[in-house]
Amino acid sequence: MSISLSKDEDGFITPSVSATPASPQKDEELAPKQPSTSDLLTSTFEVTVTLADQQINPNSPLYSVKSFQELGLNPDLLKGLLAMGFDQPSKIQEKALPLLLSDPPTNMIGQSQSGTGKTAAFVLTMLSRVDYDLQKPQALCLAPSRELARQIMSVITAMGKYTNVQTEYAIKDNLPRDATNITAQIIVGTPGTMMDLMRRKVLDVTHVKVFVLDEADNMLDQDGLGDQTLRVKNFLPKRQPIQIILFSATFPDNVRAFASKFAPNANKIELQKEELSVDNIRQFYMDCKNEEHKYDILVSLYQLLTIGQSIIFTQHRHTADRISQRMTAEGHKVASLHGAKDAAERDAIIDRFREGRDKVLITTNVIARGIDIMQVNMVVNYDLPLMNERVKGGDERPDIETYIHRIGRTGRFGRRGISINFVHDKKTWLQMEQIEKALGKKIMRIETNDLDEMETKMKQALK
Numbered sequence: 001m002s003i004s005l006s007k008d009e010d011g012f013i014t015p016s017v018s019a020t021p022a023s024p025q026k027d028e029e030l031a032p033k034q035p036s037t038s039d040l041l042t043s044t045f046e047v048t049v050t051l052a053d054q055q056i057n058p059n060s061p062l063y064s065v066k067s068f069q070e071l072g073l074n075p076d077l078l079k080g081l082l083a084m085g086f087d088q089p090s091k092i093q094e095k096a097l098p099l100l101l102s103d104p105p106t107n108m109i110g111q112s113q114s115g116t117g118k119t120a121a122f123v124l125t126m127l128s129r130v131d132y133d134l135q136k137p138q139a140l141c142l143a144p145s146r147e148l149a150r151q152i153m154s155v156i157t158a159m160g161k162y163t164n165v166q167t168e169y170a171i172k173d174n175l176p177r178d179a180t181n182i183t184a185q186i187i188v189g190t191p192g193t194m195m196d197l198m199r200r201k202v203l204d205v206t207h208v209k210v211f212v213l214d215e216a217d218n219m220l221d222q223d224g225l226g227d228q229t230l231r232v233k234n235f236l237p238k239r240q241p242i243q244i245i246l247f248s249a250t251f252p253d254n255v256r257a258f259a260s261k262f263a264p265n266a267n268k269i270e271l272q273k274e275e276l277s278v279d280n281i282r283q284f285y286m287d288c289k290n291e292e293h294k295y296d297i298l299v300s301l302y303q304l305l306t307i308g309q310s311i312i313f314t315q316h317r318h319t320a321d322r323i324s325q326r327m328t329a330e331g332h333k334v335a336s337l338h339g340a341k342d343a344a345e346r347d348a349i350i351d352r353f354r355e356g357r358d359k360v361l362i363t364t365n366v367i368a369r370g371i372d373i374m375q376v377n378m379v380v381n382y383d384l385p386l387m388n389e390r391v392k393g394g395d396e397r398p399d400i401e402t403y404i405h406r407i408g409r410t411g412r413f414g415r416r417g418i419s420i421n422f423v424h425d426k427k428t429w430l431q432m433e434q435i436e437k438a439l440g441k442k443i444m445r446i447e448t449n450d451l452d453e454m455e456t457k458m459k460q461a462l463k
């Protein structure tokens with residue numbers, strides 16, 4: 001028996017037993033530049049494509065498509081795509097889909113910014129590869145949270161609407177404890193539960209041919225979910241080739257090498273460092289006097305937070321609960337979500353938020369990644385994300401990857417969004433400065449004492 005430290009979904013480390021501020025902004029910097037879905041579809045951001053077969057020219061038109069029709073998809077899947085309103089592939093889909101769907105299947109490590117359509121790329125691959133007449137698990141997809149697993153499942157269901165695909169979850173408290181045999185073709189879940197089902201032989205892996213990791217850098221990070229993900233992979237049969245697909249908006253250097261080992265000989269689509277975050281998210285900061293002042297400012301922002309929908313990120317679960325209880329007691333309508341709540345409650349909270357019945361969600365890193373809710377036009381980093389939520393020890397450096405994912409909950413698929421960082425002392429101010437440097441994007445100051453100015457600037461940024 002060994003005791004190891006592992007990170008739970010909120011980013012908290014738990015033991016487990018197992019075998020110079022940005023200069024004030026000028027008004028012209030806020031002048032609206034109108035990004036739109038069509039901007040995203042014709043986006044010019046650069047990706048580097050490296051093919052597993054070095055003899056092939058990645059710039060050949062064979063390795064890029066301008067329409068879904070060119071992919072030679074099963075007509076039922078094409079119908080599903082069109083019913084979802086997907087008329088044209090996005091940049092990442094354009095590049096990734098021909099590589100993902102070609103035969104023989106080749107591994108893929110794919111990177112593109114948050115909200116640019118990675119999910120559809122791997123979901124379409126799973127749906128294209130499974131044999132609908134075979135009642136056996138054939139594609140496994142792992143995600144870091146139950147919320148994301150449920151969202152991926154909803155994309156599979158929508159895209160596969162005109163097929164006979166059968167699906168099953170591998171998330172906590174979903175299957176009855178006495179379930180014996182999963183016959184669905186596509187299984188989506190979190191690594192611990194997936195492993196549990198495999199070990200108990202409820203999930204037969206003999207016919208698995210596609211293995212997908214969404215938020216792959218997070219899933220492979222040795223300080224995160226890496227151990228469990230590796231265990232799942234090692235359980236898969238070695239006899240037949242399995243297509244391994246890794247996608248994320250971020251691949252920090254420390255996991256890149258491991259990703260290449262995990263998905264050997266992969267085709268790779270990578271982003272330049274300066275393209276990590278999308279331009280349609282306007283980033284601001286507010287200089288608060290102290291912790292208590294952060295709360296007051298959040299309350300004063302309430303009206304703006306509810307123009308669309310907003311997500312407020314805190315470092316700790318207790319902060320999320322405390323703020324939400326205080327705001328509720330003061331007559332505001334807010335919800336809080338984190339990994340300490342039970343499964344049914346978590347599902348109910350995210351569903352209410354997704355349906356727009358709650359407009360403000362206060363949460364931890366548990367939903368920093370992947371969650372796609374178009375109406376979210378504001379993200380507040382009440383606490384900046386820090387490395388010590390991710391790695392062992394008291395590392396107080398800002399967590400750049402988590403920052404990119406958090407602000408990426410807004411500005412989905414070319415829409416406009418704004419993010420606001422609260423800083424309240426020299427330390428947090430310096431942390432924010434490091435984020436600004438790492439991303440090479442200006443984070444603009446908004447005064448905390450002029451609500452009208454704040455409102456004007458924010459509305460302008462969202463126009």
Ligand SMILES: Nc1ncnc2c1ncn2[C@@H]1O[C@H](COP(=O)(O)OP(=O)(O)OP(=O)(O)O)[C@@H](O)[C@H]1O
Pocket residue numbers: 085086087088089090093112113114115116117118119120248249369370371372374408412413
């Ligand atoms: N080709 C398309 N046409 C229209 N909408 C699309 C297309 N592809 C994806 N979308 C929509 O774009 C939104 C963002 O897509 P998705 O959630 O897959 O982004 P992502 O790249 O996985 O983001 P993240 O890095 O945050 O996980 C979704 O609402 C999806 O339905």
